[in-house]
Amino acid sequence: MQHTIGLSLALAAFWLLNSGYYTPLMLSLGAISIALVLFIAHRMDVVDHESQPLHLTLKLPGYHIWLGKEIILANISVVKHIWLGNETISPSLTTIKASQKTDIGKVIYANSITLTPGTIAVDLVDDQIMIHALLRGNIEALEAGEMDLRVSRLED
Amino acid sequence: MGILIEISSALCLLAGSFLCISGGVGILRFPDFYTRMHAVGVTDTLATGLILLGLILQNPDGLVILKLIMILLMTLFISPATSHALANAAMHNGLMPVLDKKK
Amino acid sequence: MLIAATIAILVVMILAIIRGVTGPTLYDRILAVNMFGTKTVLLISLLGFVMGRPEFLDIAIVYALINFISVIAVLRFSDSSEFRHHPAEKEPAEKDS
Numbered sequence: 001m002q003h004t005i006g007l008s009l010a011l012a013a014f015w016l017l018n019s020g021y022y023t024p025l026m027l028s029l030g031a032i033s034i035a036l037v038l039f040i041a042h043r044m045d046v047v048d049h050e051s052q053p054l055h056l057t058l059k060l061p062g063y064h065i066w067l068g069k070e071i072i073l074a075n076i077s078v079v080k081h082i083w084l085g086n087e088t089i090s091p092s093l094t095t096i097k098a099s100q101k102t103d104i105g106k107v108i109y110a111n112s113i114t115l116t117p118g119t120i121a122v123d124l125v126d127d128q129i130m131i132h133a134l135l136r137g138n139i140e141a142l143e144a145g146e147m148d149l150r151v152s153r154l155e156d
Numbered sequence: 157m158g159i160l161i162e163i164s165s166a167l168c169l170l171a172g173s174f175l176c177i178s179g180g181v182g183i184l185r186f187p188d189f190y191t192r193m194h195a196v197g198v199t200d201t202l203a204t205g206l207i208l209l210g211l212i213l214q215n216p217d218g219l220v221i222l223k224l225i226m227i228l229l230m231t232l233f234i235s236p237a238t239s240h241a242l243a244n245a246a247m248h249n250g251l252m253p254v255l256d257k258k259k
Numbered sequence: 260m261l262i263a264a265t266i267a268i269l270v271v272m273i274l275a276i277i278r279g280v281t282g283p284t285l286y287d288r289i290l291a292v293n294m295f296g297t298k299t300v301l302l303i304s305l306l307g308f309v310m311g312r313p314e315f316l317d318i319a320i321v322y323a324l325i326n327f328i329s330v331i332a333v334l335r336f337s338d339s340s341e342f343r344h345h346p347a348e349k350e351p352a353e354k355d356s
Contacts (some may be wrong), residue, residue: 017222018317074203078194079175082182090256091191114236117197120190124242132243132253134194166260173267176298180274184296189286192278196294199271207264207301214261216313223316227304231297234327236294242330245327245337246286251344 004053007041008034012049059154066150071116077116078134090136098127099148105155112147165213179203185249188254189246193239198233204228272298284344289333296326309310 015030016022041047049055081089100106108123110129118138123130133139142148175198182195208228212221272295279291300323307315336342 015220017226018320020219045170071201075175075198078182078198079178080193082178082185082198086187089186089191091188093251093253110198110240112234114240115197115201115232117201118194120193120197120243121240122190122247130247132190132193134191136256163279168265169260173264173350175272176301177274178292180271183278183291189284189290192287192290196290199294200297204301207268208304208308210260210264211304214308214339220313220316223313223320224304227300227316227319228284230320230323231300233326234323235297238327238330241334242286244287245334245342246284246344248336249342249344251284251286 002054003047003049004042006052006054007047008038011037031035038144053104056108056154063150063154067112067115070147074116074118074138081134088135091132091134092136092139093122093130093132094139095128095130096139097144098124100127100152100155102155108154109151112151113142119143161213161215167208168206168213172203172210175203175206189251190204190243190253193243197235197239200214200231200239204231260346261305261309265302265309268298268302268305272302285342286344289330293326293330296322300326 011034015033019026019030044059053060098109099126106124106127106129110124113119113121113129113131116148118134119142120132121129122132128152131142133138133142157250179195181201182198183192186192186195205228212224275291275295275298277286279295282288282291300319302321303315303322307313307319
């Protein structure tokens with residue numbers, strides 16, 4: 001139930017932001033659209049804790065700030081190596097282990113890896129993530145496990 | 157105060173443009189598909205963020221700022237999904253990356 | 260400064276087109292098209308400010324969504340044999356690394 005309410009609030013905010021017209025006709029059209037989307041989402045059976053991780057709401061902002069810092073540092077490193085040339089890069093492919101228990105934790109971890117330039121999660125099978133990295137140092141940084149630990153801390 | 161915001165907006169736009177051009181050079185310069193993907197990652201995360209931040213600092217009215225933030229969030233949510241789908245399809249279809257030979 | 264950023268984005272789009280035309284494998288082309296699309300979103304938002312018409316942002320939002328869906332839709336067909344990569348056709352990039 002709380003996920004349905006969360007989804008309808010998000011959809012209402014999206015409609016009101018994009019429309020900009022607050023006449024009764026437009027508002028009723030918006031209400032009908034929200035009802036339609038809710039109906040389709042229920043038929044698809046996607047309204048649950050995975051599409052709407054409400055239980056993570058309080059912990060996510062801190063993680064996002066840390067992730068933003070990581071993204072800025074990774075961007076600077078990749079741009080440096082773009083201008084330094086092909087001799088300075090060392091592309092590598094490895095498989096690392098994700099220690100998260102739930103599926104959503106693993107997806108957050110894999111998405112964070114992909115969002116950080118210089119590393120891409122190519123494949124995710126059970127708890128093994130295959131990673132392509134621009135530099136060997138990137139893989140060593142992931143194996144050190146700070147991001148893994150932070151995502152694990154999110155989910156409990 | 158106004159001039160300060162103007163200058164920081166210009167700086168953000170300039171840095172974003174530089175990062176974008178770096179990504180564009182990277183996509184031409186890197187040796188294979190997977191490494192080119194990292195170059196595209198630069199233009200999708202920090203470059204987009206800086207350019208949209210520069211536009212936010214141009215000081216439009218409220219609704220426009222919210223729409224710019226919405227574009228930024230959409231880009232940040234969409235970009236890893238597309239990259240992962242593309243890399244996954246390439247790997248499953250047998251495109252092997254060029255790996256570093258010197259250990 | 261807005262105009263300078265617009266020109267920079269246009270230059271990046273040209274670079275992406277070059278990669279899309281030359282790109283040895285099919286995936287390079289898809290990657291270039293994807294990058295072209297995300298840069299178009301930025302170009303539309305910048306042009307909205309250059310011309311003083313912030314309504315362009317709505318078009319940018321729609322373009323971001325369409326670009327995402329089109330790339331995912333193309334990759335939906337990646338099981339077909341057209342997408343299989345044959346290592347026999349050596350790309351020139353593979354030799355000089």
